Amino acid sequence: MRTALASTHGNVGFGCSAGARKRLNTSMALPAAAGASKPSAQAKKDPFAEKTVYNDNLLDKFFIKLYSKKMADQLSGVGVPDNATYDDFVRISSEIMKGRNSVQQRAVIREVLASLMPREAPPVFRALFPPTQFSAEFNALIASLGFYWLVGESEVREEDVVVGPNGETRRQRSVVHIKKCRYLEASGCVGMCVNMCKVPTQTFFTDEFGLPLTMNPDFEDLSCDMIFGQAPPPLEADPVYTQPCFAVQCNIAASKDGVAAALPPCPKVDTERSKA
Template sequence: MAAIASLQAIHLKSGRRGSIRCGIAEPSGEPAPVGQKTRYNDGLAERVFMGLFARKMDKFGGSKKKNEIKEKGLWDYDYESFVEVSKRVMQGRNRSQQQEVVREVLLSMLPPGAPEQFRKLFPPTKWAAEFNAALTVPFFHWLVGPSQVIEVEVNGVKQRSGVRIKKCRYLESSGCVGMCVNMCKIPTQDFFTNEFGLPLTMNPNFDDMSCEMIYGQVPPSFEDDPATKQPCLADICSIANPSSPICPKLQA
């Protein structure tokens, strides 16, 4: 998912400017407290972007309404549609297959040669990590909600290449640990680290639904990652298995 910000970064370096933002409809202007769902006001640009993603993913989702989907404009989709497509993609696939679908979708949305261009523009340096962290805040807003750049330590060096997502919209809307890990965290880490050559580690907090992204930090293996050992969020996940110590979608 997060590689879309990289596409925007490439466009910025080419002289094209713009941003993709959505507004929180809560009176406080902040995400709703844990246990309550945050309300958003999505504009036309955000709806188009959600629709673009949903249509790309839907060919993997086993939908029986292909003709109906083709007739809909990109602006006819909303965030819930995007999440529902993600859920359909999960069905009948193991974790590796789910992650591969996201990788294919991300590659299909980038122009030819984009990974190579990204590697040239953003070699794995402190500057590149901090620059991508700064880009994440405006360009990820539609996908994960509000976030802010924070200082982190990477290989003993303090740098502002961290991003704290206050309350992840994707996790909040799906309520699924497996979707968070298999459809966002792991494929995004892998895409940045292996396709773009810029290491990225994402640390979701399933208690308050926040998430920390650390550019420049090599992610742990699947087996050593605490996020892969999480139980279902039984109170909010419609497909949860409360009796399982680990979310079934995280198991092979």
């Protein structure tokens, strides 16, 4: 297996900046007048402002083309270039959304995942990896090593994982922290994240393989936690269900004041929501 390589990103420090020191000095020299308003909170950083650059090797390109071909096989009239790139992979996955509701989209991806392995794979997996701590930790390690081409740089973390029906937790190294998801960054779409990746992947591992998996994307910084061994909640109870579109990426999210908190949930997450 290849070791995950990624672009080096600058860390945002929490020390006192030059601007902050200037404001501090000013406040010491000139006491604030009674009733003066406090400075507004610092604007959130746009996670799309700095695009991550990937240099895919031959093995990465092989998997990109393989997955692209498997998705195209579920469609009609969608071709896969000989030298398929990650952008082609994202483009083809977006074609799945056309003319299908959210449930149908997830079903297509589930078929894609099933087509990547022999029919006997799920029962063999269940026999080899029952839902134990070892199975969760082992699969977390495999995921962190094998899916750099798909999601970017990641690391395995030890955290408290919910393993019981009544909220019982256990400390285990079965959390794959994706630092900045390549697919989410490239697609820029909440609906694609949920229906093309999160939900079908959770469902496939939990229902087909018998190993619970919960995926928690963070739409503030495009990171994501894959929690092996933890059962996912119903979609309607998941925070992603009410997640708005990306204000800087999606014309659906256009608003006069640009306040993301005032935006409605992304309509692509559940296309039948408005019909209920």
